[in-house]
Amino acid sequence: MRIDGSFRKILSIILVFIMLLTMIIIVGYNNFTHHKNTVIKQQQEHLLTIAKSISRSLDVFINYKTNSLSVLAKEPIIIKALKMDEGGEVYYRHEEVLETFFEKYKDEMERVLLFNNKGKLIYQYPVTNSTKVKVIADSNISRVLNSKKIFISKEYLSSSNQYSIDILKPVINNNEVIGVLVNTINLNKMYNSLIHPIKPGKRGYAMVKNMGGFIIMHPVTDQIGIEAIKVRKKMFPQDDWTELEELTRRQVEEGEGYFAYHSKWWQDAEEELTKKINAYTRFRKGEISWIISVQMDYKEIEAPIKGTLINISLISLIIVVILISGLYIIFKMDKKRKALEIEAKYLKELNKAWEELIKSEARLRHSQKREIIGTLTSGVAHEFNNLLSPMLGYSEILLQSIDDNNTMYEDILEINKSALRAKELIGQILAFSREETVVPKFKYLEANYVVKESIKLIKSILPNSIKIVENINSNQLIFGNSTQLQQVLLNLYTNSYHSMRSEDGVLEVNTEDIYISHEEWEKLNLPNGNYVKIQVKDNGAGMNEETLEQIFDYYFTTKETGKGTGLGLPVVRNIVENHKGRIFVKSQVDVGTSVDIYLPSVEENYREDLNEF
Template sequence: MKFIKRINIFNTIESTKMMIFLIIFVFLVLIFLGRMIYVSYTYYRDTMVIQQEQHLLTIAKSTARNLELFVVGKADNLKIIAGNPKFQKRLNVFVKDGIAQPDISSIKAFYEVQKKEIQSVALYDDKGKLIYHCSGGASVKISEQLYNSVDSGNDDVNYVLKTQQSYIGSVYQGIRGDFVFNILQPVFYKERFIGILVATINLNTLYNHLVKPVKVGKKGYVMVKDKKGIILMHPVKEQIGTHVIIKRKEKYPGLNFTELKNLIKRQLTGKEGTAVYHSYWWPDSKLVMVKKLTGFAPAHIGDDFWIVAAPMSYEEIADPIKENLLSTLLIAGGFIIIFSSCIFLIIKIQKNKEALEIKTKYLKELNEKAEELRKSEAQLQHSQKIQTIGTLTGGIAHEFNNLLTPILGYAELMLKDLSQENYWYEDINEIYEAAKKSKELIKQILIFSHRDNNKHYKPVKINELIKETLKLMKSILPSNIDIIENFEDCGYILANPTQINQVIFNLCTNAYDAMKKQGGLLEISMHLIDKDDENILNNEDFSSKKYVKISVKDTGCGMKEKIMHQIFDPFFTTKAVGEGTGLGLSVVHGIVASHNGKIFVESKIGKGSVFNVYFPQMEGQYVDLQNNNNIVLKGDETILLIDDDPSIVNMMKKRLEKLGYKIIAQTNSLKALKIFKKNPPRFQLIITDQTMHHLNGIGVAEKAKAIYPEIKVILMTGFVNEPVKDYINSPLIDDYIIKPVLLNELSQKIRRVLMVNQQND
């Protein structure tokens, strides 16, 4: 009972710790996701506003162009009439002698065709006297009595009498109260000025024909004002003819016109543009300040210009933006729930495993047979947990390491900037230590679930590694077993040193089990071979040219052929119950496969067995900088840093700059390559993330090496998959590092790569 109580107390304490850790972790994830959502929201909002502003500008420019084309078209029509020889001759006779009427048939025909768009057409003689007027369907000869009742636009006529040039007049209010403007065309006969043709355009007609049909959102509209700020066209008739600021301010003295004044000031310069501002919807009965978008462009009418503006409500684009934000929040919330559940499940599985081991130990003390039953159940549960962890960790390991990178990096930066007496030093150190533990936890889970995938491989001097392992074996093997070593210098392999130790240790232990009763000879040999020299390699899918062959040979009892086919299966063992788990050679096989290697066994009953392991050799020479893993090395080279996560880029930039490096950081891989292409020798090293938008890290390395083969490349990744492992042995990648990155690891990687470069130079 006391033992069970101790178990319950232990479980309670561990559960509390795990819950606190989970809460802290979820809180940090929430902060990170909140920032990402805010950045995404602001980017989407700004993009929508810019796109809508450009759309409004297009509407304003299109309407302005239509107005210009309309006026130019009518002016061209008048030129055609004025250039008619028959019309010129008859008008000349009338002006000169007064004995014949001018030919007005072409004027009447022009008006009949254009009367929906032109208010009137008039003809003046060379003295400025109105001699013919066509308006409202009536064509009349002008008498002295009618002269003063016709809207003649004398200022425009006098201007043409003086200049004898085509002219488009300013807008003025006609005798009917409508706002109009004139298009005037001088008439010549044999280069002698004889009269003026005048077409009067009603702005209300022009508005209904060209401007009013243009739709701008649900509540917006298109309006036109002249270069003095007088409104010429507007959906509210009362606004027409008033100054856009002065008259409105007189009518509504309590309204705020500050932003509208600034906008009108920009518009009156005659340049096109867009704006976001606060104003009022003048057609509304109750005026309330609202936020608007507008695009505006000048319409050049004669020597003057009008301003065409297309305002619309900001709320019409704000609603889709809010809907997008809500969708993003729902997706993020779902991700947090799923991610937290996965983490909680992993922690719970780990806690259950520890509790199960304690209970198994207790039951073993009570009854050996009961312990055997528990052991079988534990093996089954172990297999199920490996499968569960493998499924879960494969999907979340990469994202988890990306999230840990800024947490670990910024905590490390803050620790270096703070003294140990600082109030926050201990708290930040706790965050840093927790992040390191999380990093190691992911490593162990991946290894345990057979999803390590080269997650922490590095160039390893294989001879030294094997010799260190054999030192341990010599100290534990009995004296009746002799060890013979037969090594040649095999250079480097890309490996996890701990796992290689585990392979050699398990193979030697297996040989010991075969010889422990009678003793014997254990021979470990290592040779460098060409792929073509080994027939067995030609029958397998081997990609490297040279391989390191490690042989572990014993003079034990040997194995039957049937057993040889089963020895790498999980939980297969020939030992008595309680003496082995059947996992040793299964683990060896998994480790060798994860190193792109192969393992083969040969055995004869009564003669012994030999295990041959093949690992691909790495090309080139490597400088060993790992005598002290805690050393942080500095430098002064220029490094191009690429990662599409801004938080990771900012954090790593700060860390590397503190080490003395000159950092050019980019979150867009294509832009980074453009910078590199401008001056490749400027950079000594590229540090790039593998998984990025536009172009991944392998792609960046390939293009950079094509531009400048001397450049060195370090690849960063959340996990190393098979394609990346293949590239490690190629000239594209000089080294790689796994997120989250510790400063000492990163600094040593950089110096190792750059020192190799200097040695080659």
């Protein structure tokens, strides 16, 4: 009987071991599959990000070339050459200008040409006598002459294994088109400059096709100009190109996505079909419509995944060995194991109960603190509301009872406005005590009025040693919240005041209306248009570059402990950005600090009664 009992125990242990081993294998395989799919998905998203980045780079590149050609079209020598050609005179100075332009951008362009308003070629550089060089299509020249707009042509095969595009810019004088400038871009050069350096993996690359399936940019020059699927089927009829056809269909119909397929690496076309991961996106500009395709070797992703599988297998084996050892020890010390399990279970439950008790007490203390703060905040806010109510009531009664021309009218009106602003702040405090999100009320405001009101508030605080210089020259309206904007300005005034320790401190406040052109929007990161610029300057201690880089970080402060929270300027920046504006700070040690705020102005027809805030 003892032998049978021991056998049953051993048999039970073996069955448990088999069950655990099976469960470990299933869980390990599921984890491996999930990890594999996650890695592939992440890599596909990464390749798609690369493709989108290439698309943005191409757009920026073509815009840059277009802008360069626009500057050249305004060159007085070019205009003079076209005017003299129109009168039948000969002029040569434009040739030097066009040659200089080409030499500056020769690493990216193929040629530059100048046509008159009749479509006749006046000059091209580099000068060539070859009849094989493609002349600009008359239809494109006519299109630009009639529309007076820049035109970007569709790609064309300019020579063997090389595509080009033309950018045509009208030369306008006195609102009349007197000629056309043409900049021919070599797509091979553009590819080598922008796309070829991008290496997704060891063997991966990016390529560009047009909507007809012809390859227009590729790291292997022999591939340029061929119709991808048709040529591959002809060269390798024994291979299955179904997946490549499906990829091409998706690229044309969907425009953006990713796909796994089998193809060759054309750097070594003799090898067998290999699995690739491909991500693609669409690029459009003028008449251009390209497919940007980025691909990498599937094996480069598969290798680390297999390494993960090996690690999981080793870990599973270690776990199995540990389980076997544990089962053996348990089998030998059955009674002691049960006693230890009961004791461990008791201690675990006791520890869990203790942890829950500590967490419960912490939550209770936190809740009590928040309740006390909320009650105190609400009480203080209501008390201030009670004090403000008679101020608002009596000031309104006085405003109604006296004439507008009375000398006291403006003073009473100022009291009424201040009380209204205080009531708005109290509303925000009450909302905070109720844990509500405060949505500021925006309206159309006179920028000058907001700035002048903030200066009135700060004048009563600043010492006589600090002089305020006002240059208020804005006539525009802005859309915003006056209380928040005054909070921004008062914060800046206070910072300037704290930085000016000398007796001859100067606080300068300026406003002006400006227009941000298309050339300036990249520097300021603002859309071109009309803006109100508010500037606060001081001749205080200033800041070094290290401090200047951190001023908008939360909780960063240069003040002594207890005198600054590090929340002022981050809040200021958030308010300005909520008003669709930007803030810039310049500072120099022992010279002073200048803060520029740009707020978008609104059209004049939005003007309404702005006397109430």
